[in-house]
Amino acid sequence: MNIDAKLISVAEELFDRHGFNATGMDRLAQAAGMSSRTLYKHAGSKNELIAAVLMTRGQRFLQRLELDSVAALFDALASWMGEEGARGCLFLRAQGELGTALPEVTEVVAAYKARFSETVRRILTRQLGASPDEELVEQVVILFEGATAAASYRGPAAVATAGRAAMLLAQWGQA
Numbered sequence: 001m002n003i004d005a006k007l008i009s010v011a012e013e014l015f016d017r018h019g020f021n022a023t024g025m026d027r028l029a030q031a032a033g034m035s036s037r038t039l040y041k042h043a044g045s046k047n048e049l050i051a052a053v054l055m056t057r058g059q060r061f062l063q064r065l066e067l068d069s070v071a072a073l074f075d076a077l078a079s080w081m082g083e084e085g086a087r088g089c090l091f092l093r094a095q096g097e098l099g100t101a102l103p104e105v106t107e108v109v110a111a112y113k114a115r116f117s118e119t120v121r122r123i124l125t126r127q128l129g130a131s132p133d134e135e136l137v138e139q140v141v142i143l144f145e146g147a148t149a150a151a152s153y154r155g156p157a158a159v160a161t162a163g164r165a166a167m168l169l170a171q172w173g174q175a
Helices: 003-018 023-032 038-043 046-065 070-084 090-098 101-129 136-155 156-172
Strands: none
Touching: 003 023, 003 046, 003 090, 023 038, 023 046, 023 070, 038 046, 046 070, 046 090, 046 101, 070 101, 070 136, 070 156, 090 101, 101 136, 101 156
């Protein structure tokens, strides 16, 4: 693993477990086994590192979503949570913790959420055999995001419940 990939991996784990504000650059350097100078050389600023972590995580998650059904979408979320944990959406946690004052982060969050919505649209199109209306796409996105948040305190059953609701909406969309 090269230095940049190692740094992003370590930073993602620390940000995910401890938060963005609570994770300082010294802690990141120590966890990555590098000097602060090397860290800044590869990461730039902390804000740039947060943006890189979010972009990498988003790409990793979206790669799992080349799916053909809403049921498979929620199954993929349950699988992800089984591997990564259920602490809520890292993108929304970044936005909530850091606010909108950091354009590097705000832009990455907005771009990811747009790509995710487009992914849901593609999944629904495959399932329905036709383009879904925007309302159905938005409903499934909101159920998915709600399940992601609720699983952090209600457990994985929240994902299954939201998935069943989304499947009913998708079936309704076929009618």
